[in-house]
Amino acid sequence: MVIIQLTKRQEEIITIVKNQEPITGELIAESLQVTRAALRSDLVVLTMLGILDAKPKVGYFYIGQSQALKAANPFQETRVSDVMGVPLTVHQDISVYDVIVHIFMEDAGCAFIVDEQDYLCGVVSRKDLLKTSIGSNDLTKVPVGMIMTRMPNIATVEAGASLFTAAERLVTRQVDSLPVVQQDKSQAGKFKVVGKLSKTILSKLFLEIRE
């Protein structure tokens, strides 16, 4: 049998969730007086072990530690929403120059482009920006909308999808990052960007689990 040694912080999280379920990650972070980001890996571990369950927009529930030991595949339980990062989104009419500045300032690998109503309409990667930069263009005059990869050719993933779905999409579409989207219920084919799921996030998670 696998013996799982939880950290003091993870035990504290379990106690909070047991007493206050359903409880959001923000509230757990508040109770422990740390940031939501500082708790991310603990919450991921506890959901992957099956000790906690996370329901989008509701919060975390306690499931039980004995069941956790039976969890054969911790990755199976984790949803994209448990691990997704903050996306860099910019409007399609801003210049390529300004997108480059945003990418540096926010240390992002790519930018997701949105239209006037904030619906996803494109993606630019660093290589797209480099390609435009080696031409003889004045980058302050080229709108990013002119060089982006456009909808409907964007590979996306929903917040409730499994990490396997996301990883498979990243690999088969040969891209570094997927916008995590929520479909507009009243308009087919229109999506709001709620997060990002990148190869970097998955790699870091892989290491956190080993540790």
Ligand code: ADP
């Ligand atoms: P890089 O260009 O740095 O290798 P990517 O592999 O992510 O980065 O991007 C390769 C190409 O795919 C780029 O032209 C980019 O616009 C496009 N692209 C990036 N992400 C996506 C995505 N989620 N869906 C569709 N196309 C994408």
